[in-house]
Amino acid sequence: MNQDDAEIALQTRLDLIRAARGNSVPLDDVAEVVRAILDTMSGEISSNELRVYNELEALAVIIRKTKQEIADIRPDEIKDDFLPTAADELDAIVQSTETAANTILDAVEAIEAVIPNCDAATGEAITNATMQIYEGCNFQDLTGQRISKVVNTLKLIETRVNGLVSAFGAEIEEVLRNTPEVATESAAIPDDADLLNGPQHPEAASSQDEIDRLLASLG
């Protein structure tokens, strides 16, 4: 096969794959096409054909390197651990601010209920102060809307990461097999930084009673 034939064959194969799979073609398939074309280039090779051969070989090296680099990013971890955790934290923020805002509003309404028992000047002063509190509670709505935007961005990232995981599933598993396992939290001796987990989700958090029992059990 000469250079022209090789180029035509390569383009034809790539067009077939694109027609079958759209623009999201797994790199394995591209690499396979390159290998197949190289295999057909037997016999005497002209300088032009050698140049094409070298370019195809360089392309294969880039593909292998890219696969390794993407696998090293560990998109499986991003998809399974980091993104869901981030989304849960954001949900918890919205719930916390909503609860806080309603607690504040409960208190303000209780204060307003005693205004009829106050003299005019005191009542007016309380009304002005409570009005400012109501104004300040606007933050809850805006916080929720801003966080919703961030959650939507995370969902977009998750979609892209899912695409990577689909395209590189086998390579990721291979990297995992060949990568020495990093000590897990339970296996490693925690240092001070490991202890900084921040606020816990309500369902995972220990209650004060549980903390008290734990302290008591420790003597």
Add this chain to the structure above:
Amino acid sequence: MAVDKNMRILIVDDYKTMLRIIRNLLKQLGFNNIDEAIDGSSALAMLRSGNTYGLVISDWNMEPMTGLQLLREVRADAHLKALPFIMVTAESKTENVIAAKEAGVSNYIVKPFNAETLKTKMSSVLGDF
């Protein structure tokens, strides 16, 4: 003409906390006849239920019917088209304001807002109170 503080006002927002804030601010301004809806669809049903409303104060970003869609429905309804309608929203881009104006909004308040802004915008729509 003096503003009737007994007028029925419909406030629409999908954040219940926000409904509570607006309701309390309106009460402090002397308006006590207040109904609430959590989206455009239920608001429209309430507006068409036979009660006579003097003002709608609506959020924009709601599902399934947005505040803008609600506004368009109100302006297209022969019985409701003259109803004062104030949009209270975090959507502050120029194109949002233009779209609301083209749809016939009476006035536009950007969140976060204060009681003075609410009173000023209501006065511009209803008259001084």
